[in-house]
Amino acid sequence: MSLDDAEGVISPEEMQTIKQSLENESLNSAAEKIQKYFDQLDKTVLNMAVTGVSGKGKSTFINTIRGLGDEEEASAPTGETETTMDATPYSHPKFPNIKLWDLPGIGTEKFRPDQYLEQVGFQRYDFFIIISSERFTCNDANLAREIHKMGKHFYFARSKVDESLRAKAVRKNDYNETSTLKLIREDCITGLQKLGVESPRVFLISSFDPEKYDFTLLQEEMEKDLPQEKRHVFLLALPNITESVYQKKKKALQSDIWRVALLSGAAAAVPITGLGFAVDVKVLKREISKYYRAFGLDKASLRSLADRVKVPVEELRKVTKSGIKEDLTDEIVIKMLTKVAGGGLMASKGVASMLPLFGSLASGGIAFCTSYCVLKSCLEELAEDANLVLLRAFPNEAPKGKCV
Structure with a gap:
């Protein structure tokens, strides 16, 4: 030196x-x-909202962004039954001003679509990630439209893509990963368009294999949409999964x-x-x-x-x-x-x-x-x-x- x-x-x-x-x-x-x-x-605080019905991969996604496994201390609890009845914050272990909020699934008896955003404290969040492990629902589409009306960013994340690929590989003799991913993406986009969402972007992710598929692309989109000071904080906290x-x-x-x-x-x-x-x-x-x-x-x-x-x-x-x-x-x-x-x-x-x-x-x-x-x-x-x-x-x- x-x-x-x-x-x-x-x-x-x-x-x-x-x-x-x-x-x-x-x-x-x-x-x-x-x-x-x-x-x-x-002092810059970043609030990321993660929403979707139970069992679709919300908590595992939150843990992955925080650099934690599902079984580690302070990780968000996972399960097929609804574990989130209130908006629950999880701070990043190394950058505590970054909070990922596990939001209750929309459309339950307690969280009706027309009242959902107000109930979960909409103004608090910098952006929303809407997660589903299958097709997105009418409630997901309605939520996206309301978020858009209020001038905030949202992202559709199709989770558990690794599981979908394994299931297809077992059932099909002519299995091809690239074409299967294309079909999954097109199915999600077509479904959202039928529900009235214009030009939806869908990110295919696996929280267990974040170095694959669209996980990095999703992070890049979130980063791009943030103001400069929040972008800086967000970048430092991202898991180191790719060279970029x-x-x-x-x-x-x-x-x-x-x-x-x-x-x-x-x-x-x-x-x-x-x-x-x-x-x-x-x-x-x-x-x-x-x-x-x-x-x-x-x-x-x-x-x-x-x-x-x-x-x-x-x-x-x-x-x-x-x-x-x-x-x-x-x-x-x-x-x-x-x-x-x-x-x-x-x-x-x-x-x-x-x-x-x-x-x-x-x-x-x-x-x-x-x-x-x-x-x-x-x-x-x-x-x-x-x-x-x-x-x-x-x-x-x-x-x-x-x-x-």
Whole structure:
């Protein structure tokens, strides 16, 4: 982790963004604004509503998005009988501001179609996922129309596709997976059109095999429909099941590196002995730990993935190369900073010429560049670890985020 100069470390586009952020600002006031930005992200709540009648896969879908198996502690209860009599929230275990709401099935005696949205607190949710393991019903179609009238997004998810494919394979001698999936999709779309839904999109999913079929495509549609701040939060919480997911996470985290580096350098809380500058180590430690969680490299995420793909968890840990530990200490982060401090000093000369503020605060420029280099290196290495784990977990699938 060494640098020759600022070029190649901070892109011209990013440098322009930093310039604009610091224009007519003191370092402290710029840091204050950045802190408010992160505070706002921390407070951003995302509410996802999942609805459908019992036994159609709602709870398993919720657990999969949360990175949990059905039998794990804090998972949503599953069953063929109606287990949900009220709108029940389930927080994401690593990102608690993301809540998935298990809504009661529409059309029961307690939840009549004309009163359903009001009863479940419609305004609370950012979007709705309407799940069925067979054809969608008149109640599903009515609900979709009401959601559309009120200006919110909804998605039809045809669940348990893996079970449908297995059943077809047993019964048909000329079974073909691609053509069978096409028939299932067309059947769902035609049924919804007959019920008066215009141009319905149906996503074919298996919560037990989320790396297959349309699960990733569904996630991409949900992400696209969210406002920027909620999109960021949503991305970080997605299960790491395809290359496209972790690449998007990497890009989202990368966009914040300069902000975290400036925040760390401005705070100047921990002097680095013999190097003449100080940084806020806790800021760096918190950000690197977020990388770890977002890429699913923490113990709980690896154990859950190992259980799902029937691979010993040690096999998944063994393929990682970064050596970055989950339980970071201040001392470990300081060692990282010390290792790149020379490069940070060189880079700061280039930064100082472009950012006059750092020219008058030489130690601030060095702290900023050194923190930036540490974060960039950690992000690259942990993203590569995530890729290696993905390849080991799905050696035959080589998932790229593509859907049939």
